[in-house]
Amino acid sequence: MLGSHIDTVIDAGIYDGCYGVLSALEVIQTLKEDGFAPSRPIVVAAFTNEEGVRYAPDMMGSLVYAGGLPTETALATVGADGTMLGGELGRIGYAGPHEPGFLSPHAYIELHIEQGPVLERESITIGAVENVQGISWQKVTVEGDANHAGTTPISMRRDAGYAAARIITFLRERAKNSNSPTVATVGCISFEPNAINVIPSRATLTVDLRDPDEERLRQAEAALAEFLDAISQEEHVEVSVERLARFEPVRFDQRIVAKIEKAAKDRGLTSRRMTSGAGHDAQMIARIAPAAMIFVPSVAGISHNPKERTNDEHLIAGANVLLDVVGELARR
Amino acid sequence: MLGSHIDTVIDAGIYDGCYGVLSALEVIQTLKEDGFAPSRPIVVAAFTNEEGVRYAPDMMGSLVYAGGLPTETALATVGADGTMLGGELGRIGYAGPHEPGFLSPHAYIELHIEQGPVLERESITIGAVENVQGISWQKVTVEGDANHAGTTPISMRRDAGYAAARIITFLRERAKNSNSPTVATVGCISFEPNAINVIPSRATLTVDLRDPDEERLRQAEAALAEFLDAISQEEHVEVSVERLARFEPVRFDQRIVAKIEKAAKDRGLTSRRMTSGAGHDAQMIARIAPAAMIFVPSVAGISHNPKERTNDEHLIAGANVLLDVVGELARR
Ligand SMILES: NC(=O)NCCC(=O)O
Ligand SMILES: NC(=O)NCCC(=O)O
Numbered sequence: 001m002l003g004s005h006i007d008t009v010i011d012a013g014i015y016d017g018c019y020g021v022l023s024a025l026e027v028i029q030t031l032k033e034d035g036f037a038p039s040r041p042i043v044v045a046a047f048t049n050e051e052g053v054r055y056a057p058d059m060m061g062s063l064v065y066a067g068g069l070p071t072e073t074a075l076a077t078v079g080a081d082g083t084m085l086g087g088e089l090g091r092i093g094y095a096g097p098h099e100p101g102f103l104s105p106h107a108y109i110e111l112h113i114e115q116g117p118v119l120e121r122e123s124i125t126i127g128a129v130e131n132v133q134g135i136s137w138q139k140v141t142v143e144g145d146a147n148h149a150g151t152t153p154i155s156m157r158r159d160a161g162y163a164a165a166r167i168i169t170f171l172r173e174r175a176k177n178s179n180s181p182t183v184a185t186v187g188c189i190s191f192e193p194n195a196i197n198v199i200p201s202r203a204t205l206t207v208d209l210r211d212p213d214e215e216r217l218r219q220a221e222a223a224l225a226e227f228l229d230a231i232s233q234e235e236h237v238e239v240s241v242e243r244l245a246r247f248e249p250v251r252f253d254q255r256i257v258a259k260i261e262k263a264a265k266d267r268g269l270t271s272r273r274m275t276s277g278a279g280h281d282a283q284m285i286a287r288i289a290p291a292a293m294i295f296v297p298s299v300a301g302i303s304h305n306p307k308e309r310t311n312d313e314h315l316i317a318g319a320n321v322l323l324d325v326v327g328e329l330a331r332r
Numbered sequence: 333m334l335g336s337h338i339d340t341v342i343d344a345g346i347y348d349g350c351y352g353v354l355s356a357l358e359v360i361q362t363l364k365e366d367g368f369a370p371s372r373p374i375v376v377a378a379f380t381n382e383e384g385v386r387y388a389p390d391m392m393g394s395l396v397y398a399g400g401l402p403t404e405t406a407l408a409t410v411g412a413d414g415t416m417l418g419g420e421l422g423r424i425g426y427a428g429p430h431e432p433g434f435l436s437p438h439a440y441i442e443l444h445i446e447q448g449p450v451l452e453r454e455s456i457t458i459g460a461v462e463n464v465q466g467i468s469w470q471k472v473t474v475e476g477d478a479n480h481a482g483t484t485p486i487s488m489r490r491d492a493g494y495a496a497a498r499i500i501t502f503l504r505e506r507a508k509n510s511n512s513p514t515v516a517t518v519g520c521i522s523f524e525p526n527a528i529n530v531i532p533s534r535a536t537l538t539v540d541l542r543d544p545d546e547e548r549l550r551q552a553e554a555a556l557a558e559f560l561d562a563i564s565q566e567e568h569v570e571v572s573v574e575r576l577a578r579f580e581p582v583r584f585d586q587r588i589v590a591k592i593e594k595a596a597k598d599r600g601l602t603s604r605r606m607t608s609g610a611g612h613d614a615q616m617i618a619r620i621a622p623a624a625m626i627f628v629p630s631v632a633g634i635s636h637n638p639k640e641r642t643n644d645e646h647l648i649a650g651a652n653v654l655l656d657v658v659g660e661l662a663r664r
Contacts, residue, residue: 010525011478011533053527116483133482137528146343146637149517149540150465151448151609154507156633161518162504168497175486185481186493187528189521193342195385196469196519196538196576197610198636201343206528208481244528277483278529301488304530305478 001043001105001289002027002326004112005050005061005281013308015113015298015315021046023111023319027326038330040106047281048094054079056137057245062281065100066288080188101288107256107329108291110282111322113310117301118274125317126271127295128260130252132283133212133275136221137245139204140167140228143238146193146201161191161200163235170227171207174220182211182220183277206244212275214248250283253290256325260294263324269317278303294321333375333437333621334359334658336444337382337393337613345640347630347647352443353378355651359658370662372438379613380426386411388469389577394616397432412520437621439588439661442614443654444625445642449633450606457649458596458603459627462589464615465544465607468553469577471536472499472560475570478525478533493523493532495567502559503539506552514543514552515609538576544607546580582615585622588657592626595656601649610635626653 004020024044031042047065052058055077063069075086089095114120119127144160171184185208191200207224211217225241232239257273264271274295276283282291296318299309336352356376363374379397384390387409395401407418421427446452451459476492503516517540523532539556543549557573564571589605596603606627608615614623628650631641 009527009530011530051527051529053529056528058529114483115480117485117488135482145634147633148447148610148635149519150467150515150542150611151446151635152515152633153449154504154515156449159504159517161521162500165497165500165504165518168494169501172486172491172494172497183482183484183486185491185529185531186497187481187523187530187532188526189493189523191519191521194520195341195383195636196388197383197385197390197517197540198341198343198519199517200519201637208529210482278480279482301479301484302477303480303483304527305533 001045001103001108001285002110002322003045003047004110005047007049007051009051009053009304011306013303013305015308015310016115016303017050019113019310019315020111023322026319027323030323031327036327037332039332040330042326042330043103045281048089049085050281052245054081055085058135058279059281059284062284066284067101068284068287071100105285105289108282108285108289109256109294109322109325110280111294111318112280113303113308114295114298115303116277116298119295119297120299120301122272124270124272125296125314126260126264126269126321127274128257128264128271129276129293129295130254130257130273131212131275132250132280133210133277134214134217134249135245135247135279136209136217137243138207139242139244140207141240142203144199144201144235147199149197149199152199157199158236159199160203160237163231163237164189164203164205166231167205167227171224174223180211180216182209182216184209184220210277212249247279247283250286252282252286252292256290256292259325259328260292260321263321263328266324267317267320269321294318333377333435333440333617334442334654335377335379336442337379339381339383341383341385341636343638345635345637347445347640347642348447348635349382351445351642351647355443355654358651359655362655363659368659369664371664372662374658374662375435380421381417382613384577386413387417390467390611391613391616394613398616398619399433400616400619403432437617440614440617440621440623441588441654441657442612442625443650444612444627445635445640446627446630447635448609448630451627451629452631452633454604456602456604457628457646458592458601458653459606460589460592460596460603461608461625461627462584462586462605463544463607464582464612465542465609466546466549466581467577467579467611468541468549469575470539471574471576472539473572474535476531476533476567479531481529481531484531489531490568491531492535492569495563495569496521496535496537498563499537499559503556506555512543512548514541514548516541516552542609544581579611579615582618584614584618584624588622588624591657591660592624592653595653595660598656599649599652601653626650
């Protein structure tokens, strides 16, 4: 099985996901044209909702496929816009007849852009991805009291917006000062009532924490929980947390990783083993089959942005490595 | 002329504004029932868009009435929801036939809830408002770069959301630490693209600064401008500022303030002179006529909140003082 996903974030680039699916189709086309007779079926997957932006968690389709989330639960997920995934899949004609997981892959390989700066910085063409960092997504809600911006002394405020700002700066300072590679991001925020002369009564924000090491990821979560306690006391606000996604770091199949390195070498391409900073469908399919990933460089490390780009030369190199590894895994 | 406004903020209380207009009608009713023959016409005003939440600036109707803003400019104001004030006034049947400012008041008196904690804390029933603090409203836009939350090292981020959080915490720390009574509030915020795994490319926030002293208000504005410069350098983001409202502190007519104090005393009510923390239509009408305000206590100092409340006894006391001052100003 080879593939990736075709959903995107808001204001996305054109490579994240689609590149892996289109390359997989191209690999099959090429193998056919070459008269290649595989030892087993070769299947292309385009997983639903890998990004998780509208419906959490991310990698939802491959998670369901791997048996990690019941189909019904996934279809009943209510999105950030209040819609239900199942209804929306029906509406756009993407609700298929098969029960997910009907195939049990011999192996899964996913080709993807790196979405980060490592390969470009080191002038390396192929990333042989051997692991994926852990992901922790939480939604934090802060409740204070609406009051008048002009008449309420600072000392009497229960300002949900200020507490939210403190959470954002806490996460950044910790990520910057700790010697660990933990990254922390607040991507979404909203205030209520969201009026210029009203102290916010409620603030809602999302927290994305990642680390390749499970123990350090737990430490980051614990530090956040401790800070939320402290800020709720200090600012007299109520803080509640909802978990949106939690995936432990994943180690890929080392034999496939080695095949990727070898395929790159045989084509005269530079390569290195590396960790994926982003989540990917491969990390879910790794639960039911040997899996690994091939990365190609992202210009300036930009992704989740319309400026996302990968040079043609690198796009072709990645697809050729995918072709060779698939040929190798499906050889008679 | 007596009155106030009947527009409200989002999720408002029921007293802010309406109390002054309804009491004005009640005063006229009472004077009529008493057979009072005034020396000049008594007029009730209900000014448009005092709150300024949807269309900036606040006190827009009375500002137009006082000649501080052309009617056409006000009607062409585009709101936070993209609508135009003139169109919306027409749609709800509030577009009147008269050119604002057709009356030139002998005096203007406005009865309003305090919206702050001072009167209740001191167990005083009547506030004789002698001045209003200055108001500075700005919209700050921070532009960074969208990028992937999992793959982008902290050191490579241009995170508009983090910069916005730093602006919020800066304003609070300054308000808390300076020995001045300057208050600062961030009531509105939004991130773009507002997705959990995307570093915000843009953050927009509103800043409400107030101080009874013009010089200190200028210092607060200058300190913010300096901080915006610093954060834009530090975080490699672009910061731009749009002014939404700017009103200098206003001093009311001291003879009317004295009449309010005397009316309270004659009715056996406690009173004190005080500053208004909120903006009011009276501060605009003060440009074209002697003006002053009467305040009554707000329970727990709460306003711009559905929990806003004033006890009946205080509501009645305020209306009686208004009645007496109007009677006094319109006596033959
Ligand atoms: N590859 C990718 O962008 N996945 C989306 C899930 C995430 O890592 O945030
Ligand atoms: N009184 C009152 O709430 N006015 C609205 C304008 C402001 O002070 O923010």
